């Protein structure tokens with residue numbers, strides 16, 4: 001997938017160094033999952049495998065690359081995938097959109113540009129709604145959701161066995 005400045009593609013083993021570099025930084029992981037850095041090549045390889053396994057007609061975890069760079073083109077990940085319900089929650093599966101960028105690529109509009117491409121992709125695939133969830137303190141991520149035109153619904157316990165801020169977008 002191409003945007004004006006970026007290319008989105010499936011990650012592979014050649015991206016291990018980038019994944020180690022990015023997810024070993026506290027400022028990247030502090031609001032993701034358990035907020036723990038990952039520093040080993042084994043963890044990076046597992047993450048790439050997990051991301052690769054999530055590709056489907058309207059789902060995936062794409063590596064984001066700058067188009068106009070030869071070396072170190074990778075800048076982060078953008079995702080579209082079924083979001084796990086918290087224990088005890090049942091219902092129709094919701095689809096999550098998300099974004100993780102390397103700090104050297106923050107402040108350039110790359111997360112919003114990549115995510116907009118996934119919104120367009122989701123719409124083209126016939127999806128009717130996307131959700132995004134963020135930690136209450138993750139203002140940078142909430143700003144991306146707002147730039148995409150998502151609506152802030154409130155906090156929710158529906159997903160990931162935790163409390164998050166919920167954003168939705170009708171497609």
Ligand SMILES: CC(C)(COP(=O)(O)OP(=O)(O)OC[C@H]1O[C@@H](n2cnc3c(N)ncnc32)[C@H](O)[C@@H]1OP(=O)(O)O)[C@@H](O)C(=O)NCCC(=O)NCCS
Pocket residue numbers: 027028029031032098099100101102105106107108109110111112113133134135138140141143144147
């Ligand atoms: C969340 C995250 C992706 C946001 O990154 P970001 O760079 O702030 O977001 P965007 O890509 O939308 O960029 C917007 C910024 O780029 C600036 N910008 C510069 N050039 C731009 C351009 N051409 N187009 C649009 N925005 C541009 C905007 O002014 C804005 O800066 P500001 O926040 O200082 O006002 C980033 O903080 C991150 O990766 N955090 C760690 C992982 C994480 O928490 N992910 C979310 C989990 S829910």
